[in-house]
Amino acid sequence: MINKKLFFFLMLFSTFSTNSLAQNINQNAPNFIVIFADDLGYGDLSSFGHPSIHTPHLDQMAIEGQQWTNFYVGASVCTPSRAALITGRLPVRNGLMSNKSRVFFPDSKNGIPASEITIAEQLKKAGYATHMIGKWHLGHREAYLPTNHGFDSYFGIPYSNDMDYVVREDLKSTYWDLWKVHYEKLKTEDFNVPLLRDKEIIERPANQYTIVNRYTDEAIKIIEQHQTDGQPFFLYLAHNLPHVPLFVSEQNKGKSKNGLYGDVVEEIDLNIGRIISALKEKQMHKNTIVVFTSDNGPWLQTDLSGGTAGMLRDGKGSTFEGGVREPTIFWGPGHVQPGRINQIGSTMDLFATFSAMAGVALPEDRVLDSYDLTPVLMKRQKGERNKLFYYRERELYAVRLGAFKAHFITKGGYGDFPRTLHNPPLLYNLDEDPAERFNIAQLHPEILREIKVAVDEHQKNMSMPKDLLAERDPKYIRN
Numbered sequence: 001m002i003n004k005k006l007f008f009f010l011m012l013f014s015t016f017s018t019n020s021l022a023q024n025i026n027q028n029a030p031n032f033i034v035i036f037a038d039d040l041g042y043g044d045l046s047s048f049g050h051p052s053i054h055t056p057h058l059d060q061m062a063i064e065g066q067q068w069t070n071f072y073v074g075a076s077v078c079t080p081s082r083a084a085l086i087t088g089r090l091p092v093r094n095g096l097m098s099n100k101s102r103v104f105f106p107d108s109k110n111g112i113p114a115s116e117i118t119i120a121e122q123l124k125k126a127g128y129a130t131h132m133i134g135k136w137h138l139g140h141r142e143a144y145l146p147t148n149h150g151f152d153s154y155f156g157i158p159y160s161n162d163m164d165y166v167v168r169e170d171l172k173s174t175y176w177d178l179w180k181v182h183y184e185k186l187k188t189e190d191f192n193v194p195l196l197r198d199k200e201i202i203e204r205p206a207n208q209y210t211i212v213n214r215y216t217d218e219a220i221k222i223i224e225q226h227q228t229d230g231q232p233f234f235l236y237l238a239h240n241l242p243h244v245p246l247f248v249s250e251q252n253k254g255k256s257k258n259g260l261y262g263d264v265v266e267e268i269d270l271n272i273g274r275i276i277s278a279l280k281e282k283q284m285h286k287n288t289i290v291v292f293t294s295d296n297g298p299w300l301q302t303d304l305s306g307g308t309a310g311m312l313r314d315g316k317g318s319t320f321e322g323g324v325r326e327p328t329i330f331w332g333p334g335h336v337q338p339g340r341i342n343q344i345g346s347t348m349d350l351f352a353t354f355s356a357m358a359g360v361a362l363p364e365d366r367v368l369d370s371y372d373l374t375p376v377l378m379k380r381q382k383g384e385r386n387k388l389f390y391y392r393e394r395e396l397y398a399v400r401l402g403a404f405k406a407h408f409i410t411k412g413g414y415g416d417f418p419r420t421l422h423n424p425p426l427l428y429n430l431d432e433d434p435a436e437r438f439n440i441a442q443l444h445p446e447i448l449r450e451i452k453v454a455v456d457e458h459q460k461n462m463s464m465p466k467d468l469l470a471e472r473d474p475k476y477i478r479n
């Protein structure tokens, strides 16, 4: 068995002998596990107020760690939200936000550009092993897969679990009716989604009944591997559920009081409990930080197949709070000071936060939208982030400055909603009115002026490259 000290000795020896590895090898650098749910709403955990979904493992993590009530993603749909997390940048900066296609599809031609620095590439500079499990959704062609963007290994599906639908003649259904009416009749083989190991397809269609358990088995293997070799690691575990279609293992079916959706959320919770137990059994819990959050709000148009944003307004696809504020927990008994945190944070901040903890300097050749959260996590001090820019497609829809949020444009999450311009903007105080019900623009012209200054400053540094989501392959043959 190679212990941690020996690993660092080997790393240093390797550095001297090859003169190529990072200078910043930090012996106290923690392991990082980011667990991303898909389309889970702000109100879908019992610790965030759900009355019938039972999530005891996540709730316990929220007690032992930090429960964040104002934590955001970088966009309200899958692809750009994942791009934001993985690069620490607003996805409009890297071409992964589009007016033509909101996410990547199986006929999409592009993926995350090679010029982007992913968190995995960043942590490799400090000698981390890097692993990805689950839904990638940043390009499924080989050049764009995780193992070409800083990850040592990959096990998962390259895009959403509802893609590659094999039309069921017996259901004679619209897309939306699949989730509203037929959701309990759907089978995993109705979706010809591939499961990959590194770059190879190993199963198609992916068996989605067992996928949560199998992702977790892989995660536990990675934990065991690094207990043995002592190498610090970063694991990005992106569950493709509870995004529709919903599937659950036989042993957890019918267990929840919330129907199939609740069964799926509870199965994810149970499996997160397995990861925490593995860390404790291996004595790695004191030097591992686990972050749990979701990629965007609930897909409200899927009715009972979707979740809830609790008291927050709207859901997936929208720049109202329900689209982008997520139930978030930071757990790490050796590093994270327990408490309930009402400060603003973002998945984009993980880039700077992990870099700081691992001792890696931030890149200086690009604009980052990432703030180091370590003062909040480790000491419960005030963090630096006090603003957020909410983009939809390639337009700035809203801005949050402190407690205040101004909407310049609003539109419903999904479907044929009107796009409404607001001049003056709508203004809400999210501390007093988290549900965004009472427009107070007339009461606070001075806040609108402050927000305008923040927008002008932000736009000085904004340039949008080519839209990479727009290009689709006309020769692609759908199943």
Ligand code: MG
Binding pocket: 038, 039, 077, 078, 243, 295, 296
């Ligand atoms: Mg999603």
